[in-house]
Amino acid sequence: MKEFDFIKQYLVNRQSQDGQLVLGIGDDAAIIRPDTSHDIHISSDMLIGGRHFFTDVSAADLAYKVLAVNLSDMAAMGATPKWALLSVAVPQLQEDWVQDFCDSLFALADEYGVNIIGGDTTQGPWAFNVTIMGQTPQGLGLRRDAAQVGDDIWVTGRLGLACAALFDHWQEVQLDMDVFAECEAARLRPRPRVALGQHLVSLAHAAQDVSDGFAQDLAHILKASGVGAVINVDALPTLPALKHHEQWQHWVCAGGDDYELVFTAPKHQRQAILQAAQTTQTAVSLVGVITEQTDLMLLDSDGEAVTLEQWGFDHFE
Missing domain, CATH: 3.90.650.10 (PurM-like C-terminal domain)
Incomplete structure (x- = not known):
């Protein structure tokens, strides 16, 4: 499978509707129009084959974890996850593998209301990076620096x-x-x-x-x-x-x-x-x-x- 066939068939065609998403996958960059009454939370996590996962892991399990670890960052902030960008390096795009990966990825994204809005794909050693964005009402995001004595x-x-x-x-x-x-x-x-x-x-x-x-x-x-x-x-x-x-x-x-x-x-x-x-x-x-x-x-x-x-x-x- 070629890169742009993968993008069109498995990413563009499965992108969900979003009132704050002005432009999604298919251009040089996505455009979002945030609600000005909210703060935006942004996080990024990378998983490397042989370091963070065994390369013989199933496509479905890998896709789940690639997104789940980023959702966990949103959870720690108390944020509602909204958008994610997925960048992938794999040795080759095998259609059965891609189908299983994307089915699992989008199932989890749908469960948590996340819209996949962009990313990158290249050939190379196994690597997956997700940048995720979420939101909280202004000033209410949880942080590390607010613990108090007696808590x-x-x-x-x-x-x-x-x-x-x-x-x-x-x-x-x-x-x-x-x-x-x-x-x-x-x-x-x-x-x-x-x-x-x-x-x-x-x-x-x-x-x-x-x-x-x-x-x-x-x-x-x-x-x-x-x-x-x-x-x-x-x-x-x-x-x-x-x-x-x-x-x-x-x-x-x-x-x-x-x-x-x-x-x-x-x-x-x-x-x-x-x-x-x-x-x-x-x-x-x-x-x-x-x-x-x-x-x-x-x-x-x-x-x-x-x-x-x-x-x-x-x-x-």
Whole structure:
């Protein structure tokens, strides 16, 4: 398949209607006309074959994750995702593969109301980059720099599953078959917490998506806000079966690839947060507190310090 055949058949013809989209795919640039009462949020994530995904992954799973990790960034800001640009480098365009990829991509985009409005396609080693844009009412976007001393610290979903699946792939552990299946599903198809994020704009102070490891990503909030935290590691949500493995604290605290949210909120919002979680069918766990001391303390349920060899994923380590 040729590049422009791919663009016309699989992108232009599937672009949805959008009242704020003046011009979409097919010109040198898209044109959007934002609502002036809203702030625009823009984020970009790149996934590289052999680094972020196995190159034998199914087209459908790859397309899902390429967009889902960007939706997670919008969720962390409390933003409504609106538009995305997709740039792709692949060794060749095989029609069956392209069909499966685009079916999955547009299914997820439609689910979250995202319009694919442009991008680029080239031949080369596996690489996928999405630039996503969303919006919040002016001044209401969640940020990293707004955590306050005394805030509760919450996390959504479960942590460590994706990393545990990778350890199994790398033959460093052998998970039970059903446990591996659940962990692999979490690795391949994380659920962006967009709906909860939108509720949190009026409830939370600060938020961050957990992509490179819970400890490392929480530390971004602490540094930006000039505060510290105490975390009960045993309260961090995970698959109970993973706690039978000696690496479980690493998987949960530093493994990454979770695409959950960590957020801080005042104590008086606890009931409202639980109600928002129930409304959006999102599991949430209260795992710690923001402190005045500017460091992160990881403790177990007995108050003993938990030591990590590393705090999260680093692309250049």
